[in-house]
Amino acid sequence: xxxxxxxxxxxxxxxxxxxxxxxxxxxxxxxxxxxxxxxxxxxxxxxxxxxxxxxxxxxxxxxxxxxxxxxxxxxxxxxxxxxxxxxxxxxxxxxxxxxxxxxxxxxxxxxxxxxxxxx
Amino acid sequence: xxxxxxxxxxxxxxxxxxxxxxxxxxxxxxxxxxxxxxxxxxxxxxxxxxxxxxxxxxxxxxxxxxxxxxxxxxxxxxxxxxxxxxxxxxxxxxxxxxxxxxxxxxxxxxxxxxxxxxxxxxxxxxxxxxxxxxxxxxxxxxxxxxxxxxxxxxxxxxxxxx
Numbered sequence: 435x436x437x438x439x440x441x442x443x444x445x446x447x448x449x450x451x452x453x454x455x456x457x458x459x460x461x462x463x464x465x466x467x468x469x470x471x472x473x474x475x476x477x478x479x480x481x482x483x484x485x486x487x488x489x490x491x492x493x494x495x496x497x498x499x500x501x502x503x504x505x506x507x508x509x510x511x512x513x514x515x516x517x518x519x520x521x522x523x524x525x526x527x528x529x530x531x532x533x534x535x536x537x538x539x540x541x542x543x544x545x546x547x548x549x550x551x552x553x
Numbered sequence: 554x555x556x557x558x559x560x561x562x563x564x565x566x567x568x569x570x571x572x573x574x575x576x577x578x579x580x581x582x583x584x585x586x587x588x589x590x591x592x593x594x595x596x597x598x599x600x601x602x603x604x605x606x607x608x609x610x611x612x613x614x615x616x617x618x619x620x621x622x623x624x625x626x627x628x629x630x631x632x633x634x635x636x637x638x639x640x641x642x643x644x645x646x647x648x649x650x651x652x653x654x655x656x657x658x659x660x661x662x663x664x665x666x667x668x669x670x671x672x673x674x675x676x677x678x679x680x681x682x683x684x685x686x687x688x689x690x691x692x693x694x695x696x697x698x699x700x701x702x703x704x705x706x707x708x709x710x711x712x713x714x715x
Contacts, residue, residue, distance in 0.1 A: 443650040445630055452631070489672050516657025517672065537654045538578035
């Protein structure tokens with residue numbers, strides 16, 4: 435199973451990948467540093483899941499999700515973000531996000547959100 | 554953000570946001586507030602980002618000295634003691650992410666006071682934040698585990714928003 439991790443922080447990408455492994459999921463990873471890079475990666479590699487930050491340069495996470503759905507791409511996607519605003523959560527879920535995990539997160543929180551998605 | 558916002562009252566929310574991040578993501582516990590200032594400490598480095606409201610903006614930042622920034626970054630990355638120091642780019646990236654996470658927690662805590670805030674992207678800096686005629690800075694100096702950290706809250710002076 436391939437997971438695309440999208441975050442403008444290299445540190446956070448490595449933390450997310452480590453947390454997914456520690457939560458017991460057998461995954462390989464592709465990385466992108468913003469939504470525009472992610473869009474190209476998704477078109478070329480069709481990951482099983484996209485875990486994206488919200489605030490990023492060039493193209494934000496929600497813009498990425500909206501672009502994917504606009505072109506009919508149903509790839510599973512959720513957010514890993516420091517944002518916890520209820521209005522943003524609503525916007526994310528209305529756009530088709532599967533989860534919105536708030537930083538800082540615990541390994542148990544990763545397990546809880548990814549378990550149902552990757553079952 | 555209305556002119557009635559008491560910016561001094563926001564500082565404890567920034568401290569609480571940092572304390573949560575320190576405990577859950579940096580492995581730095583406990584966090585104790587040593588003092589609060591209205592001028593920037595020097596010499597410091599760190600990261601800050603803007604929180605934008607319909608009227609006006611504030612910036613929040615996390616700063617320390619070089620050793621402190623290394624410790625904060627190693628904590629975020631889960632690196633053990635004794636590892637070689639992070640290079641400048643790694644340090645800046647990690648500090649920016651810490652500031653980002655702290656700002657997110659702060660934003661959630663002050664939502665009812667400030668109204669909706671839009672988060673900007675973090676910026677790494679070296680040296681003191683310099684208040685101007687239009688801006689003021691409030692600082693909380695904390696000890697997080699063995700690391701001394703300064704939290705910065707830069708805001709418009711009363712009557713000078715925008």
